[in-house]
Amino acid sequence: MIKINIVGGGLAGCEAANFLANHNIKVKLYEMRPLKNTGAHHTDFLGELVCSNSLKSKSLDNACGLLKEEIKNLDSIIMESALKNEVPSGNALSVDRDNFAKYITDKIKNNKNIEIINQEIENFNENEIYLICTGPLTSDKLVNKIKEITKQDNLFFFDASAPLILKDSINMNIAYKKARYDQGDDSYINCPFTKEEYLNFYNKLINAKLAMIHNFDKNYFEGCMPIEVLAKRGIDTLRYGPLKPKGLETEKYPKPYAVVQLRQDNLLGDLYNLVGFQTNLTYGEQKRVFSMIPGLENAEFVRYGLMHRNTYINSPILLNEDLSLKTNQNLIFAGQLAGVEGYVESAACGLYAAIKLYQKINNIDLSFPKNTMLYSLIFYITNGNGKNFSPMNANFGIMYGVNKKNKLEKANESINSIKEFKKELNL
Numbered sequence: 001m002i003k004i005n006i007v008g009g010g011l012a013g014c015e016a017a018n019f020l021a022n023h024n025i026k027v028k029l030y031e032m033r034p035l036k037n038t039g040a041h042h043t044d045f046l047g048e049l050v051c052s053n054s055l056k057s058k059s060l061d062n063a064c065g066l067l068k069e070e071i072k073n074l075d076s077i078i079m080e081s082a083l084k085n086e087v088p089s090g091n092a093l094s095v096d097r098d099n100f101a102k103y104i105t106d107k108i109k110n111n112k113n114i115e116i117i118n119q120e121i122e123n124f125n126e127n128e129i130y131l132i133c134t135g136p137l138t139s140d141k142l143v144n145k146i147k148e149i150t151k152q153d154n155l156f157f158f159d160a161s162a163p164l165i166l167k168d169s170i171n172m173n174i175a176y177k178k179a180r181y182d183q184g185d186d187s188y189i190n191c192p193f194t195k196e197e198y199l200n201f202y203n204k205l206i207n208a209k210l211a212m213i214h215n216f217d218k219n220y221f222e223g224c225m226p227i228e229v230l231a232k233r234g235i236d237t238l239r240y241g242p243l244k245p246k247g248l249e250t251e252k253y254p255k256p257y258a259v260v261q262l263r264q265d266n267l268l269g270d271l272y273n274l275v276g277f278q279t280n281l282t283y284g285e286q287k288r289v290f291s292m293i294p295g296l297e298n299a300e301f302v303r304y305g306l307m308h309r310n311t312y313i314n315s316p317i318l319l320n321e322d323l324s325l326k327t328n329q330n331l332i333f334a335g336q337l338a339g340v341e342g343y344v345e346s347a348a349c350g351l352y353a354a355i356k357l358y359q360k361i362n363n364i365d366l367s368f369p370k371n372t373m374l375y376s377l378i379f380y381i382t383n384g385n386g387k388n389f390s391p392m393n394a395n396f397g398i399m400y401g402v403n404k405k406n407k408l409e410k411a412n413e414s415i416n417s418i419k420e421f422k423k424e425l426n427l
């Protein structure tokens with residue numbers, strides 16, 4: 001009987017293992033935790049959510065909402081667990097993170113077709129099939145092996161996030177609401193600097209202590225460059241970038257020297273993020289330096305900015321549409337490592353890879369429905385621009401024939417196609 005090796009018991013790996021095992025294919029699931037950690041996981045559970053507990057919107061006219069509905073219809077274990085462990089969060093699907101991961105772990109452990117092996121995979125046996133789902137924090141040894149096999153040198157970049165603060169802790173005697181050039185609603189909160197305040201802040205920012213991540217200055221996305229790195233390019237760089245004061249003048253502040261904008265971060269409107277402030281400063285330094293922003297002197301930080309490695313391969317160049325490597329079809333990539341971005345996207349990608357593998361093993365030649373969000377994502381990562389490929393999340397821009405007005409109609413068509421596909425595959 002054929003046995004499939006799945007490497008990585010995260011969202012993509014669990015989704016793939018569950019699907020294959022439930023369709024009578026024996027799986028060996030290799031997970032290196034708890035023997036070796038990634039630096040971001042906090043438990044020994046499979047399917048752990050490393051950061052937010054939200055799987056985003058539940059609406060069908062939202063791209064991630066549609067993707068969730070599609071994989072739910074394909075018996076996704078991630079969706080099954082999420083719905084069983086949901087916590088209230090408006091229109092988003094949020095979960096109790098420990099119960100969510102525990103549910104998945106128990107299901108995988110109790111599946112007689114899955115053998116869990118706690119081991120770090122560093123190499124692949126010839127003639128065996130591997131589904132590689134080791135995620136954005138794939139271990140160094142395996143990254144080196146993948147580099148060797150794919151003959152690609154730059155496998156990772158750094159991603160960064162900005163801090164979040166409590167709205168109630170913003171001093172609205174200084175800060176004010178206004179949209180730039182009064183275009184759009186006034187949902188932004190602005191913190192204005194005088195020249196003296198800006199220079200003082202600038203000097204503290206460029207000399208602040210960094211968290212222990214090396215080499216990120218060579219390997220970040222230009223679009224999410226840490227604020228302190230941008231600042232070091234020149235004293236006025238921030239004033240022409242994220243701290244641009246133009247269009248934010250008011251009667252009280254006719255000529256601000258620089259302005260930090262805060263954007264609403266959650267539906268409740270009690271959390272705001274600092275726009276453009278993705279950072280690699282230590283938490284203590286973020287509190288010290290960012291509290292110098294006028295209006296944020298008493299800011300309560302509910303989450304600090306964070307820099308993390310994001311490993312992914314150049315899928316448009318390397319992968320076939322079934323996510324197998326063009327140069328070795330026994331090696332299949334899925335999840336964030338294959339170039340999708342996000343929890344649901346990673347899980348969905350694992351499920352897709354498993355379905356294609358199941359079809360191959362059983363000689364079933366049936367195309368995945370092309371009018372779905374899941375196929376659009378896979379098409380994007382396997383046919384996108386290989387010159388400057390970066391990870392992609394679910395969005396309607398990649399789905400053929402969708403416009404602002406017909407999202408819901410297209411979403412319903414997609415769900416129908418998924419149901420039809422499932423029936424034809426006899427799943």
Ligand SMILES: Cc1cc2nc3c(=O)[nH]c(=O)nc-3n(C[C@H](O)[C@H](O)[C@H](O)COP(=O)(O)OP(=O)(O)OC[C@H]3O[C@@H](n4cnc5c(N)ncnc54)[C@H](O)[C@@H]3O)c2cc1C
Pocket residue numbers: 007008009010011012013030031032033037038040041048049050051052053119120121122133134135136137138139142308309334335336337341342343344346347
């Ligand atoms: C710090 C951080 C925060 C993130 N926050 C969010 C967020 O809030 N929302 C969101 O939608 N997405 C977020 N992401 C992006 C992404 O959605 C998640 O990383 C997601 O878990 C990716 O799923 P995956 O299955 O590809 O990888 P993972 O879920 O990371 O699973 C990979 C598994 O492989 C194991 N592994 C690694 N190397 C080896 C090896 N050599 N041998 C055996 N096992 C190995 C790991 O231990 C891990 O369990 C975040 C990513 C990071 C790194």
